[in-house]
Amino acid sequence: MYFPEDEVRELFNMLVDASPGAEMLCEVTTLRLVERHKKLDSQRERIVPSQWGVKTGEEIEGFNPKIKFITEWTTSITIKTGEKKAKIRLTRELSGRIVHLKLQS
DSSP states (O other): OOSOHHHHHHHHHHHHHHSTTOEEEEEEOBHHHHHHHHHHHTTSOOSSOOOOOBSSGGGGGGGOTTEEEEEEEEOEEEEEETTEEEEEEOOTTTSOEEEEEEEOO
């Protein structure tokens, strides 16, 4: 993810305080993908490097006891070449995730 982990934790804590009872969807990056980007970054410059990631969205519960993990979805991509479309499911370690969270009051 683009911001340092401590700043993201602080943001989640502010969201819990400001929006008790709310639900949210957020996109997260996996640790494996961050590591892979770091290897690629040595070969080329990235405008905004990923600084950290999670193994699963459940780890976000550890940011604040009022955050409850509901579920997550692995993202996929669609590649269009000419007339054909191919939907590719990325491996779980290399794909982004959409995480559904509940902010408890």
